[in-house]
Amino acid sequence: EHFAGRYVAHRGKGLLEGKKATLLMASGGIYAEGSPIRDRDIATQYLRLILGVIGIGDVTVVAGGGAKAVDLHEQTMDGFLAALEPQIARAASS
Numbered sequence: 001e002h003f004a005g006r007y008v009a010h011r012g013k014g015l016l017e018g019k020k021a022t023l024l025m026a027s028g029g030i031y032a033e034g035s036p037i038r039d040r041d042i043a044t045q046y047l048r049l050i051l052g053v054i055g056i057g058d059v060t061v062v063a064g065g066g067a068k069a070v071d072l073h074e075q076t077m078d079g080f081l082a083a084l085e086p087q088i089a090r091a092a093s094s
Helices: 042-053 077-093
Strands: 020-026 059-067
Touching: 020 042, 020 077, 042 059, 059 077
Parallel strands: 020 059
Antiparallel strands: none
8 A cells, every 4th residue: 555645645745634633642651741751752752743744733642651650560550540531531522
């Protein structure tokens, strides 16, 4: 399959304009606004860039930072997800 013509017009304009995307991102680090490592959130930046190329500029991000607490048994998966439920519900309703 060719990317050009399917998602991006031959002129380079994204063909999915007017669409929305929601990213549900879990990470070991916490990259929230004001975090000293905010600039290291490369995955979200990259996905926004790629979505923009195909025309999707309306992107909502639900950031589940601190997921390493689940791996370290400092928090349960249910507890981790429960803390994100309000953000997920807002993203789903928009």
